[in-house]
Amino acid sequence: MTEGRKAGFDAKTCDLEEFDPEVMANTKLAIFLMATYGEGEPTDNAQKFMAWLKNENGEIAADFLANVKYVVFGLGNKQYEHFNRTGKQCNAQLAKLGAQPVYQYGEGDDDSNLEEDFDTWKSNLWSNLTGGAVASGASDNDANETVALTFDLKAVAVKVDDTRGATSTHDASMRASTKSTASSKVPASLKHFFNSPRATVTCNRELRNLQFAGAGKEGVGSTRHIEINLHDVGLTYYTADNLAILPENAADVVEKFARQMGYDLGEVVEFAGKEASFVAPYPSPCSVRELLTSFADIQGPVRHSMLKQIIAYVQSAEEKAWALSLAANEHRAQFKEAIEEAHQSLFSLFVNGPLASARIPLADLLHIANPIQPRYYTISSSSHYHPDTVHITVSVTEAVNRAGQKLTGLCSGFLQSLAANKGTTRVFVRPSTFRLPKSLASPVVLVGPGTGLAP
Numbered sequence: 001m002t003e004g005r006k007a008g009f010d011a012k013t014c015d016l017e018e019f020d021p022e023v024m025a026n027t028k029l030a031i032f033l034m035a036t037y038g039e040g041e042p043t044d045n046a047q048k049f050m051a052w053l054k055n056e057n058g059e060i061a062a063d064f065l066a067n068v069k070y071v072v073f074g075l076g077n078k079q080y081e082h083f084n085r086t087g088k089q090c091n092a093q094l095a096k097l098g099a100q101p102v103y104q105y106g107e108g109d110d111d112s113n114l115e116e117d118f119d120t121w122k123s124n125l126w127s128n129l130t131g132g133a134v135a136s137g138a139s140d141n142d143a144n145e146t147v148a149l150t151f152d153l154k155a156v157a158v159k160v161d162d163t164r165g166a167t168s169t170h171d172a173s174m175r176a177s178t179k180s181t182a183s184s185k186v187p188a189s190l191k192h193f194f195n196s197p198r199a200t201v202t203c204n205r206e207l208r209n210l211q212f213a214g215a216g217k218e219g220v221g222s223t224r225h226i227e228i229n230l231h232d233v234g235l236t237y238y239t240a241d242n243l244a245i246l247p248e249n250a251a252d253v254v255e256k257f258a259r260q261m262g263y264d265l266g267e268v269v270e271f272a273g274k275e276a277s278f279v280a281p282y283p284s285p286c287s288v289r290e291l292l293t294s295f296a297d298i299q300g301p302v303r304h305s306m307l308k309q310i311i312a313y314v315q316s317a318e319e320k321a322w323a324l325s326l327a328a329n330e331h332r333a334q335f336k337e338a339i340e341e342a343h344q345s346l347f348s349l350f351v352n353g354p355l356a357s358a359r360i361p362l363a364d365l366l367h368i369a370n371p372i373q374p375r376y377y378t379i380s381s382s383s384h385y386h387p388d389t390v391h392i393t394v395s396v397t398e399a400v401n402r403a404g405q406k407l408t409g410l411c412s413g414f415l416q417s418l419a420a421n422k423g424t425t426r427v428f429v430r431p432s433t434f435r436l437p438k439s440l441a442s443p444v445v446l447v448g449p450g451t452g453l454a455p
Helices: 002-006 021-025 044-054 085-096 114-129 166-181 188-195 251-261 288-295 304-313 317-327 329-340 346-350 362-368 410-416
Strands: 029-037 069-076 106-109 151-159 198-206 223-229 242-246 267-273 375-378 389-395 398-400 406-408 424-430
Touching: 002 114, 029 085, 044 085, 069 085, 069 114, 106 114, 114 304, 151 362, 188 242, 188 424, 198 410, 223 410, 242 389, 242 410, 251 288, 251 346, 267 288, 288 362, 304 317, 304 329, 304 346, 304 362, 317 329, 375 389, 389 410, 406 410
Parallel strands: 029 069, 069 106
Antiparallel strands: 151 267, 198 223, 198 424, 223 389, 242 375, 242 424, 398 406
16 A cells, blocks of 8 residues: 555555445456465455356446456465466456456465565556556665554553553453454454454363473474363364464563563553544554554564565664665575574564664554464364364474574464463364265275374
8 A cells, every 4th residue: 555655546455355346346446466275265355255256147247347457466375286266366357347457467476485476576566557657666665764654553541550460461451452342343354353252272282202202302393282162152163174373472572572662561552543444453442562462473574575664763773784785675585594594573683683773663563563363273173072172283383593592483382382271362263165075985085284193
């Protein structure tokens, strides 16, 4: 949206779950970013749109989108058989309904470097759409500009008592945010943040014989058997469905990050939009601790575009020069070595890291940091035998960076830390298209990927 406005367009973003056929028919120019997952399926929020676009009943006139000019970029992974099927289908079906493509269809491969694929594809996008009125590099983020804010944060008079630590703050904050957002509009792409219940872990045990294998040795990891009570939160599942986990940043990570940035974890803030149509991206009001614990992905990988957004907040001239060099498009190889391969996150960059002088206002940070995304695990249990509890098998992701620091995956590390009958996690069930035959006489072939233990 920011790049589009810089190029002179009155750009707006739209979640496809909220698309309106009449609004779309009257849109002069639309850019579609279409992801594919599973067996060539659209994402959950795009399913209704794609079903409409296919026009299988022939109810939509062939020229319904004749006034629409469009561009499509597909996001996928070549490890999957139906690579970018949704993007390809969207591009073809738009044309069948009369829309006019005005830039080449593009694809990104997450198995390689999706962001680089996207940057290469859009390098001439804006100049092409404006007839050359925008320089080809104008879409790059200016390394000395702060992010374009779509919302501000305003302190609420009430302050959460943070002296008792994360648990009490979490509970108080979520009670306030649940009450505040119950009757307000929820952004479709982030509805899981608002609607996922908090379920109790009833079993969390190690499946490997770590003493026999030699715990701590390279290549010897942890695999957990985890059981979660769904009955008390009113969720049901079928065998082979997916259980979504919404992980959280650890309390010590949140505290160190807040101390580095100068945030008050006990402060409660609410979101104030810049436009009349604004919808708060997270529960509002919400404590700063809750925002950093449950919503801002401060331990996720730092992308090239994210580094460019950070530079304006770096106070040390030496650190800024280092970041500017890595952010240059011609230094992609150096960026990959220093940031991607070093497993750098916002946390590791700022807390005793190479950009320790950076000070980012909280509202700006929430624009820069990606929201924590749910992680999906294929359910290991049978809904027939375990209707009230769901079982997942989790391989704990571990890595060591160049500084010799041990890094643990956000979600697997979070699940590993949850004590039985005490720990809780926000969850929801995503139905799977995979189902066993109804007849027990039907022959099946079983394949055991993943940890190898769940099957």
